Amino acid sequence: MDRKxxxxxxxxxxxxxxxxxxxxTQGAISKAxxxxxxxxxxxxxxxxxxxxxxxxxxxxxxxGQPAA
Numbered sequence: 001m002d003r004k005x006x007x008x009x010x011x012x013x014x015x016x017x018x019x020x021x022x023x024x025t026q027g028a029i030s031k032a033x034x035x036x037x038x039x040x041x042x043x044x045x046x047x048x049x050x051x052x053x054x055x056x057x058x059x060x061x062x063x064g065q066p067a068a
Contacts, residue, residue, distance in 0.1 A: 001042060001043065001044055001045060002042070002043040003040055003041070003042055003043075004040070004041055004043075005039070005040060005041070006018070006029070006032060006033065006037070006039040006040070006041055006051065007033060008041075009041040010029060010033065015029045015030060015033075018041075021049040022041070022049060022050075022051045037053060038053060038054040038055070039051050039052070039053045040052050040053075040054070
C-alpha cells in the first residue's frame with residue numbers, strides 16, 4: 001500500500017485522472033486543493049484507490065449557522 005497527500009497524487013496524475021480514480025469531479029479536487037484539506041490518497045496493492053480525510057471533531061459551526 002502506498003500513501004500520499006492529495007496534492008502529490010494530483011501532481012503525478014492530474015486533476016481529471018485523480019477525480020476519476022476517487023469517484024468525484026475535477027471541481028471537487030480543485031476545491032479540496034484550494035482549501036488545503038488534509039486528504040490522503042491510499043493506493044492499495046490491487047490498484048484500488050481511496051481517499052481519507054483527517055478532520056477535526058466536532059467540526060466548528062460556520063458563521064451564521066447555529067451549533068448542533
